[in-house]
Amino acid sequence: MVCSIDHLASAAGVAALRAGGSAVDAAVATNAVLAVTAPFACGLGGDLFALVHEGGTARPTALNSSGRAGSGADAERLRAEGATTMPFREDVRSVPVPGCADGWLAMHERYGRLPLADLFAAAIGYAEDGFPASPNLAATAHLIAGRPGAEAFTPPPAPGDRVRRPGVARALRAIAADGRDGFYLGEFGQGLLRVGDGEYTRADLERSQAEWVTPLRLRTYGHDVWTLPPNSQGYLLLLSLGIGEGLDLPEDADDPLTAHLMAEAARLAAYDRPALLHEGADLSGLLTEEEFARRRASISPDKRADVTDLVSDGDTTYLCAVDGDGMGVSVIQSNASGYGSWLFEPSTGINLHNRGLGFSVAAGHPAEYAPGRRPPHTLVATVVTHPDGSLRAVAGSMGGDAQPQIVQQVLTRLLKYGASPGEAVGAVRWRAASMNGFDTWDSGDAAAVAGLQVEEAASDLLMEGLAERGHPVARTPDAIGHAHVIDIGPDGMRAAAADPRAKVSAAAGH
Numbered sequence: 001m002v003c004s005i006d007h008l009a010s011a012a013g014v015a016a017l018r019a020g021g022s023a024v025d026a027a028v029a030t031n032a033v034l035a036v037t038a039p040f041a042c043g044l045g046g047d048l049f050a051l052v053h054e055g056g057t058a059r060p061t062a063l064n065s066s067g068r069a070g071s072g073a074d075a076e077r078l079r080a081e082g083a084t085t086m087p088f089r090e091d092v093r094s095v096p097v098p099g100c101a102d103g104w105l106a107m108h109e110r111y112g113r114l115p116l117a118d119l120f121a122a123a124i125g126y127a128e129d130g131f132p133a134s135p136n137l138a139a140t141a142h143l144i145a146g147r148p149g150a151e152a153f154t155p156p157p158a159p160g161d162r163v164r165r166p167g168v169a170r171a172l173r174a175i176a177a178d179g180r181d182g183f184y185l186g187e188f189g190q191g192l193l194r195v196g197d198g199e200y201t202r203a204d205l206e207r208s209q210a211e212w213v214t215p216l217r218l219r220t221y222g223h224d225v226w227t228l229p230p231n232s233q234g235y236l237l238l239l240s241l242g243i244g245e246g247l248d249l250p251e252d253a254d255d256p257l258t259a260h261l262m263a264e265a266a267r268l269a270a271y272d273r274p275a276l277l278h279e280g281a282d283l284s285g286l287l288t289e290e291e292f293a294r295r296r297a298s299i300s301p302d303k304r305a306d307v308t309d310l311v312s313d314g315d316t317t318y319l320c321a322v323d324g325d326g327m328g329v330s331v332i333q334s335n336a337s338g339y340g341s342w343l344f345e346p347s348t349g350i351n352l353h354n355r356g357l358g359f360s361v362a363a364g365h366p367a368e369y370a371p372g373r374r375p376p377h378t379l380v381a382t383v384v385t386h387p388d389g390s391l392r393a394v395a396g397s398m399g400g401d402a403q404p405q406i407v408q409q410v411l412t413r414l415l416k417y418g419a420s421p422g423e424a425v426g427a428v429r430w431r432a433a434s435m436n437g438f439d440t441w442d443s444g445d446a447a448a449v450a451g452l453q454v455e456e457a458a459s460d461l462l463m464e465g466l467a468e469r470g471h472p473v474a475r476t477p478d479a480i481g482h483a484h485v486i487d488i489g490p491d492g493m494r495a496a497a498a499d500p501r502a503k504v505s506a507a508a509g510h
Contacts, residue, residue, distance in 0.1 A: 001321065001507060001510075002014050002017070002027075002030055002507070003319060003507045004030050004484070004498065004505065004506065005041065005136075005318075005398075005498070005499070006037050006038055006505065006506070007504055007505070007506035007508070008033055009031070009033035009034045009319070010030060010505075010508040011122075011506070012029040012032070012033045013027065013029050013030035013319075013321055014026070016029040016114060016118075016119055019118065020114065021112070021114040022113050022327055023111075023327040023329045024107045024321075024327070024329050025114045026321040026323065027320070028107060028119050031104065031317075031319060031331060031333055032172060033123045034317055034333070035168065035172075036165055037126060037137070038137070038317060039153075039335075040141075040338050041316060041334070041335065042100075042317040042334055043168075043351060044098060044171055044348075045098045045100070045335065045340060045344075045350045045351050046098055046099075046333060046334050046335040046336070046340060046355070047098065047100060047103075047333065047334055048063070048099055048100045048102075048331065049066065049103075049332050049333075049377070050329060050330060050332070050381060051215060051227070051228065051329070051330040051383045051394075052110075053326075053327065053394070055326035056390070057388055057390055058389065059215075059217075059226075059385075060215055062213050062228050062229070063107060063210060063212055064210070064211050064212075064213045064374075065099035065100065065210040066096070066375075066377055067097040067098050067209045067374070068209060069096050069097075069356060069369060070097060070196060070199040070201065070371065071203070071371045072196070072199040072200065073199070073371045073373070075368050075369040083361055085357075086358075086359050087357070088337070088357060089343075089354060092195060092196050092197070092352075093369070094357050094359075095196075095340075095355075097200065098352065102180060103209070103210050104175070106208075117173075117177075120172045120173070120176050124172050128169045130162035132161070132163075133162075134504045135504065136503060138156065138157055138159040140338060140339070141153040141157060142156045143338065143339055143342070144342055147344060149348075149349050149351070150344055151349065167187075167347060167348030167349040171187065171348045185205060189205045191345040191346060191347045192205070195345060195346070195352070213228070213229055215228060215229065216234060216235055218241060220245050221245060221415035221416050223386060223387070224387065224389075225237070225238060225383075225384050226384070226385065227381065227382050228379075228380070229283075230278065230279060230280065231277070231280075231376055231377045232381075233273065233277055233378055233380060233401075233404060235277075235286060236266075236269050236270050236273065237411075239269035239291075239295075240262075240266045240268075240269040240404060241265075241412070243265040243269060243292050243295050243299070244262055245292075245416075246296050247261045247296065247299065249261055253412075253416075254427070254459075254462070256461060256462050256465020256466055257465065259430060259462060259466060260304075260466055263430060263471070264298075264299040264304070265296075265408070266404065266408060267307050267432050268296070268305065268307060269295065270404070270432075271307040273376075277376045278366040278367035279373060279375075279376075280366075281366070301469075304469055316332060316333070316334035316336075316378070316379060316398035316399070316400070317333055318330075318333075318381070318396040318397050318482065318484055320486050322391070322394065322486045322494055326492075328383060328391045328486065329394065330383050330394040331381060331396075332381045332398075334353065334398070335352075335353040335355075336353045336357060336378075337357070337400075340353035340354045341353060342354075355375055356369065358375035358378075359375045359376075379403065380396060380403040380404055381396050382394065382396050391488055393485060393486060394485070394486050395407060395414070395485045396483065397410070397483035397499070398481055399480065399481035402431040403481070406429060406480060406481035407483065410424045410483050414487065420487075420495060420497075421487045421496055422497040425483050425497040425498075425499050425500075426497070426500065428457050428458045429454075429480040430453065431453050431480050432451075433452065433453040451471055451474065452466055453473075453474055454466070455478075455480055456476065456477055458475060463475070481499070481501070482499040482501055482505065484498050484499060484507070485497050
């Protein structure tokens with residue numbers, strides 16, 4: 001099975017499975033189509049994290065393919081300009097070297113069965129011959145229309161209009177033919193050097209961004225939940241689950257008290273993230289029963305705790321695949337904010353992410369913007385195994401800073417309450433929100449307005465129950481994440497749900 005935000009991409013993944021490909025082949029084929037059809041969420045100008053369960057009882061492997069700042073990175077220069085945070089958009093200094101292509105190649109080298117040219121065929125076809133603009137693309141393309149490199153979106157398409165991206169097709173063909181050199185040292189890489197104007201060197205592009213790392217694990221609700229170590233914020237998912245499992249949750253998953261306690265667990269997990277999260281951070285001491293208990297002690301069933309929320313929006317895509325041999329792949333790939341930096345490599349028309357906004361400008365901060373460093377990342381991918389190591393589920397969501405909260409809600413429903421994937425993904429969601437835009441480090445006046453945003457379909461009972469416990473609450477018209485789950489039943493049958501919030505999403509099987 002394959003789940004993604006776009007039925008065209010899911011279909012490409014299923015085609016790879018039908019052709020004898022592995023789950024990794026399916027994931028790469030799916031992501032390649034998304035890199036063409038969903039530039040508002042992901043693409044070759046962004047980063048990638050993945051977890052792969054090989055089948056049987058092997059522990060998952062974890063891939064960090066997030067980009068590093070170029071050799072020209074200079075926080076002192078930013079401070080001299082008066083900056084207190086990283087530039088948000090339209091500044092190449094917030095564009096680390098993109099890691100997506102390196103991630104695909106690393107996964108494929110280790111687990112792939114089919115040639116890359118075959119896996120990219122559908123994506124290349126859509127890029128050259130055209131694809132129908134999705135509602136999400138049509139609603140957002142005006143943001144980047146008219147910018148150098150954004151000719152494919154100028155004028156902005158209406159839903160269903162044909163969109164062509166021939167430059168992306170050339171980039172995919174180059175990767176299939178010449179590997180990473182075809183991309184990082186070819187047309188895209190040469191253009192990136194020109195756009196960077198000193199931010200990057202050839203040596204920066206010659207260095208692979210992909211690294212196999214040791215995943216983090218937590219035993220919770222009778223299962224092992226696996227995620228990625230820093231610079232990913234995946235530890236927040238495990239920390240919130242560890243805090244939450246020790247709370248006296250009601251028997252009803254939709255009880256307002258359930259939402260209150262889970263939100264408190266998420267907030268108590270995340271409030272000190274700016275001080276703790278950076279590349280290379282050792283957060284193992286956080287994932288202990290003692291630390292769970294210490295943070296849990298601040299939670300009351302009747303009253304909201306006094307901590308600072310840290311949440312903001314982002315644009316990312318999550319996809320997952322499970323093959324017939326039991327291999328499961330959990331992939332999250334992102335531009336950071338919508339269309340990333342709003343800068344393009346103009347020759348290929350590939351939009352560049354702005355993941356560097358996670359760096360700190362403060363002198364001496366462990367995540368200070370500096371050459372060769374990776375920024376703190378919001379991306380969270382998840383694999384769930386049974387105690388014997390066999391695969392139970394793959395799950396994840398887009399959603400910026402709120403990703404751990406979204407996956408916490410989905411997994412709690414799945415593992416504690418026995419919900420089906422459709423029930424777990426389709427349930428009303430909330431997010432603790434600072435409501436001050438996407439900025440990892442700037443708390444500003446967030447504490448004064450921080451509260452819970454709840455999807456519009458929420459019942460009055462839920463809203464009233466949260467407000468009575470001291471949460472500033474507001475309904476939001478926004479979809480809170482695009483979550484997907486593939487769950488494997490005791491008899492091996494796969495069940496999956498792709499998030500309907502993505503409008504053209506699909507869970508597809510073979």
